[in-house]
Amino acid sequence: MRNKLIAGAAAGVIAAVGVAVPAQAISASTADLSVLHAVPDLPVDVYVNGELTLDDFQPGDLAGPLDLPAGTYTVAITAATATDDSAPAIGPIDLTLAANTSYTAVAHLDASGTPTATLFTNDLSTIPAGEGKLTVRHTAAAPAVDVLANGTPAFTNLVNPNEVKANLPVGTISASVAATGTTDPVIGPADVQIQEGVNTIVYAWGSLEDENLALAVQTISGLHSTPAGIPAGTGGLVSDQNPTLIGAGIAALIALIAAAGFAVARRTASQSAR
Amino acid sequence: MIARIVMSAATLLLLAGCSVAPVAAPRDLEPSPPAPAPTAAVEVPTSSAALGPVREPVPPVRVVIPTIELDVPIEPVGVEPDGELELPENIRVAGWYKYGADPLSATGSTMIAAHLDSLPQGIGPFAALRDVPLGTEIVVATADGGEHRYAVDSVQSIQKTQLPLADLFDRQGAPRVVLVTCGGPWSDALGTYTDNIIVIATPVT
Numbered sequence: 001m002r003n004k005l006i007a008g009a010a011a012g013v014i015a016a017v018g019v020a021v022p023a024q025a026i027s028a029s030t031a032d033l034s035v036l037h038a039v040p041d042l043p044v045d046v047y048v049n050g051e052l053t054l055d056d057f058q059p060g061d062l063a064g065p066l067d068l069p070a071g072t073y074t075v076a077i078t079a080a081t082a083t084d085d086s087a088p089a090i091g092p093i094d095l096t097l098a099a100n101t102s103y104t105a106v107a108h109l110d111a112s113g114t115p116t117a118t119l120f121t122n123d124l125s126t127i128p129a130g131e132g133k134l135t136v137r138h139t140a141a142a143p144a145v146d147v148l149a150n151g152t153p154a155f156t157n158l159v160n161p162n163e164v165k166a167n168l169p170v171g172t173i174s175a176s177v178a179a180t181g182t183t184d185p186v187i188g189p190a191d192v193q194i195q196e197g198v199n200t201i202v203y204a205w206g207s208l209e210d211e212n213l214a215l216a217v218q219t220i221s222g223l224h225s226t227p228a229g230i231p232a233g234t235g236g237l238v239s240d241q242n243p244t245l246i247g248a249g250i251a252a253l254i255a256l257i258a259a260a261g262f263a264v265a266r267r268t269a270s271q272s273a274r
Numbered sequence: 275m276i277a278r279i280v281m282s283a284a285t286l287l288l289l290a291g292c293s294v295a296p297v298a299a300p301r302d303l304e305p306s307p308p309a310p311a312p313t314a315a316v317e318v319p320t321s322s323a324a325l326g327p328v329r330e331p332v333p334p335v336r337v338v339i340p341t342i343e344l345d346v347p348i349e350p351v352g353v354e355p356d357g358e359l360e361l362p363e364n365i366r367v368a369g370w371y372k373y374g375a376d377p378l379s380a381t382g383s384t385m386i387a388a389h390l391d392s393l394p395q396g397i398g399p400f401a402a403l404r405d406v407p408l409g410t411e412i413v414v415a416t417a418d419g420g421e422h423r424y425a426v427d428s429v430q431s432i433q434k435t436q437l438p439l440a441d442l443f444d445r446q447g448a449p450r451v452v453l454v455t456c457g458g459p460w461s462d463a464l465g466t467y468t469d470n471i472i473v474i475a476t477p478v479t
Contacts, residue, residue: 062321228356231456
């Protein structure tokens with residue numbers, strides 16, 4: 001064992017510098033649930049298992065993530081002016097949440113304009129270094145669309161309530177949405193940032209007929225890959241052949257290695273509405 | 275479609291507002307007070323999902339350790355095709371992992387690495403890192419003209435095979451600067467040094 005603590009506090013130095021335990025992380029017994037309100041002009045209350053959970057929830061807003069034990073939840077969405085959940089505008093619907101999974105429940109218009117709700121599963125797979133994920137979800141009262149990136153179709157024939165996704169190089173995309181087979185935008189163009197290690201989820205929502213189509217965005221970070229190593233020396237000119245341990249004692253070093261061996265294994269489904 | 279639903283909800287409200295009043299002289303009938311608005315059982319964070327600008331990183335451009343006269347310019351780097359950290363070929367220039375934190379990030383490691391040496395170029399400035407005492411001041415200059423001060427918290431030599439990479443490249447823990455180069459014995463068989471020298475420094479206000 002030759003790792004050396006050359007200078008510093010005793011055990012667990014790297015851990016002691018404050019490597020984070022994920023504040024919000026799905027686990028073997030819990031799921032993450034966010035809720036997007038994508039029905040225009042209708043502030044709502046959201047009831048989960050009969051309890052008022054979101055009060056006066058505004059169109060275009062994203063709530064959560066809620067950390068919930070895996071299971072089935074009954075969701076009812078009422079107008080915000082309602083006094084209880086006895087006559088919901090949407091639902092009641094049962095959402096089954098599996099552990100170790102991230103979900104977004106979206107209240108939205110179906111293709112013909114009727115309010116409905118869809119439960120999407122969010123992709124938390126690790127993204128290669130230097131890339132981000134773009135997910136696009138069609139939750140608008142509109143027919144099939146193409147999603148254009150910088151003017152050319154990136155995804156075609158997307159229908160409500162489906163999604164498409166791809167890993168893309170980090171950068172800014174000028175995104176727009178057009179009726180399938182056309183390039184005249186019905187939404188956008190708008191700049192969408194592809195951030196490294198982030199799943200950027202873009203929702204098309206609103207109504208084509210009512211001329212209020214818009215884009216909403218939800219981001220899930222912490223999906224990045226870590227570099228495989230740091231190859232910082234090729235000359236062989238400074239070889240430290242002395243195996244003598246210096247600095248703190250062996251016990252401290254063993255503890256350091258044990259602490260250092262703990263990798264950040266749990267997926268962080270931390271997210272922001274941006 | 276929407277108008278219809280709003281109307282039904284409003285209609286429902288009207289009906290709910292009328293309670294069954296006790297039988298009394300007609301002129302004494304009063305509407306009962308409306309039921310109290312329900313309040314949510316928990317506070318759930320909610321924010322607008324409108325598209326907006328995202329934070330641009332502020333790259334570090336120079337790292338200085340005054341007490342050992344180390345003064346090294348910094349370039350942004352990514353990863354090589356084999357997945358390892360990219361490093362500037364010039365051993366007198368350090369690389370900042372551009373996908374990680376920067377000195378203005380609220381959380382995470384600002385990772386700055388440089389070659390220890392190379393045969394054509396000799397021994398580089400980061401060779402001095404292994405001897406840096408605890409508490410040594412490190413100054414990192416950023417592209418916006420700012421200067422950020424840190425104090426050395428630890429200096430470690432860790433075998434590359436045991437390197438806690440996820441921790442070193444952490445993006446969510448307390449903000450810190452991590453300076454890395456190679457160290458330990460040279461291995462002819464591997465054609466590389468066997469260790470990395472890791473200096474961790476934490477911000478001083």
